[in-house]
Amino acid sequence: xFNNFDGKVVLDNLHFLIEGMQTTLLLTxxxxxxxxxxxxxxxxxxxxxxxxxxFVAGTYVNFFRSMPLILVIFWFYFLVPHILGRPVGGFYSVxxxxxxxxxxxxxxxxxxxxxxxxxxxxxxxxxxxLTYQQNMRYVVLPQAFRNMIPILMTQAIxxxxxxxxxxxxGIKDFLVSADLVANRENRILEMFTTVAxxxxxxxxxxxxxxxxxxxxxxx
Amino acid sequence: MNYNWDWGVLVREPYxxxxxxxxxxxxxxSLTAWVLAFSLGSVIGIMRTTNSNLLRRIATCYVELFRNIxxxxxxxxxxxxxxxxxxxxxxxxxKRGMPMPEFTTAAICLGLYTASRVAxxxxxxxxxxxxxxxxxGLAMGLTPAQVYRYVLLPVAYRIIVPPLTxxxxxxxxxxxxxxxIGVLETTAQARQIEEYTFQGFxxxxxxxxLYIIVTSIVMLLMRFVEGRVSIPGMxxxxxx
Numbered sequence: 001x002f003n004n005f006d007g008k009v010v011l012d013n014l015h016f017l018i019e020g021m022q023t024t025l026l027l028t029x030x031x032x033x034x035x036x037x038x039x040x041x042x043x044x045x046x047x048x049x050x051x052x053x054x055f056v057a058g059t060y061v062n063f064f065r066s067m068p069l070i071l072v073i074f075w076f077y078f079l080v081p082h083i084l085g086r087p088v089g090g091f092y093s094v095x096x097x098x099x100x101x102x103x104x105x106x107x108x109x110x111x112x113x114x115x116x117x118x119x120x121x122x123x124x125x126x127x128x129x130l131t132y133q134q135n136m137r138y139v140v141l142p143q144a145f146r147n148m149i150p151i152l153m154t155q156a157i158x159x160x161x162x163x164x165x166x167x168x169x170g171i172k173d174f175l176v177s178a179d180l181v182a183n184r185e186n187r188i189l190e191m192f193t194t195v196a197x198x199x200x201x202x203x204x205x206x207x208x209x210x211x212x213x214x215x216x217x218x219x
Numbered sequence: 220m221n222y223n224w225d226w227g228v229l230v231r232e233p234y235x236x237x238x239x240x241x242x243x244x245x246x247x248x249s250l251t252a253w254v255l256a257f258s259l260g261s262v263i264g265i266m267r268t269t270n271s272n273l274l275r276r277i278a279t280c281y282v283e284l285f286r287n288i289x290x291x292x293x294x295x296x297x298x299x300x301x302x303x304x305x306x307x308x309x310x311x312x313x314k315r316g317m318p319m320p321e322f323t324t325a326a327i328c329l330g331l332y333t334a335s336r337v338a339x340x341x342x343x344x345x346x347x348x349x350x351x352x353x354x355x356g357l358a359m360g361l362t363p364a365q366v367y368r369y370v371l372l373p374v375a376y377r378i379i380v381p382p383l384t385x386x387x388x389x390x391x392x393x394x395x396x397x398x399x400i401g402v403l404e405t406t407a408q409a410r411q412i413e414e415y416t417f418q419g420f421x422x423x424x425x426x427x428x429l430y431i432i433v434t435s436i437v438m439l440l441m442r443f444v445e446g447r448v449s450i451p452g453m454x455x456x457x458x459x
Contacts, residue, residue, distance in 0.1 A: 068392040192299060
């Protein structure tokens with residue numbers, strides 16, 4: 001039980017764990033930025049009047065959304081070196097997997113956000129003589145973005161949790177670093193409990209922050 | 220890109236058998252976990268809408284606890300840490316004694332995790348009905364339990380069919396996380412075929428197609444169900 005719980009092992013390997021957490025955060029941030037950019041393009045494509053474009057974007061989104069993330073990670077871990085013809089290291093393959101996978105989810109959030117702006121607003125803009133670009137820039141997108149903020153941030157927390165799945169290809173993120181220490185020092189109980197607590201604290205603070213934001217700005 | 224295509228590997232033994240057994244495990248794990256997630260999630264979700272402070276607080280703690288730890292970490296906690304916390308005999312039984320320890324652990328872990336998400340949907344469904352119906356029920360002399368049974372729940376479940384469908388698809392995809400504790404489901408088998416034959420492209424394509432087929436069938440089926448159970452004039456709502 002907890003009576004032989006040895007917290008010292010965590011402190012001794014703190015440096016190693018922090019390095020792992022940096023990898024986790026790097027992966028999260030790059031995946032968010034890449035996913036958002038690609039996701040926005042996909043959302044615009046999905047809402048565009050060109051049938052082919054919206055069909056292609058729709059297929060992309062449905063394709064990635066029906067696959068488990070682990071399978072996507074395996075796919076790109078295998079595929080990227082094959083396409084480039086040389087080994088690039090697991091980290092970059094996994095990064096590609098995350099950006100492409102998350103883009104599908106961000107696309108759906110963006111699309112819902114844009115569609116959440118009421119049609120009347122667009123008509124009002126047109127009645128005022130705004131051009132399409134002006135209407136988008138000053139009327140639709142500011143409101144859409146405001147509506148999307150909480151969901152975008154929730155998705156970021158989910159993504160942060162999902163990065164732990166890089167375990168399956170052995171990228172040294174937070175969880176894998178802890179796992180290595182746990183096996184080396186034979187301290188499974190301490191290490192995994194610590195990992196769980198760290199993830200819990202970060203994610204809970206994140207979601208409480210989002211809730212506060214929602215109440216304050218009445219999002 | 221030079222690659223030796225060999226689609227035949229998928230129908231050769233033992234690889235075909237690996238894929239079928241993997242697919243079976245995916246289905247079995249998902250369904251078992253779903254039964255647990257749906258029943259427990261309903262109870263927790265209902266608790267979050269009751270008038271009792273204590274019940275509400277317990278349910279909120281449950282949801283926050285299970286939602287804010289990555290599924291993979293939870294899998295490890297149940298598989299590696301939980302048996303250590305039990306008295307020695309019970310711990311040994313959980314590790315090796317109980318039937319199919321990996322499968323049982325994976326299904327329970329996935330079920331408990333998804334229950335927190337189902338609970339949020341159930342709560343959103345009940346809350347979207349509004350206080351008026353609850354008050355009307357109470358005013359007619361129904362007990363709180365009867366209000367839930369005859370007034371709130373029948374409507375709430377019909378409203379949350381679409382979000383529950385996507386939760387089911389999530390559990391189905393998340394069942395792949397079970398491979399980390401040694402359940403050889405579809406994704407694990409595809410990976411294993413890649414490692415044995417180097418035909419990764421074929422193996423992963425097979426797994427992808429299997430996932431897409433099941434997703435499509437579930438979506439078609441649920442679109443039909445949605446049409447049958449939707450409440451006229453009501454737009455279905457889901458929690459986010």
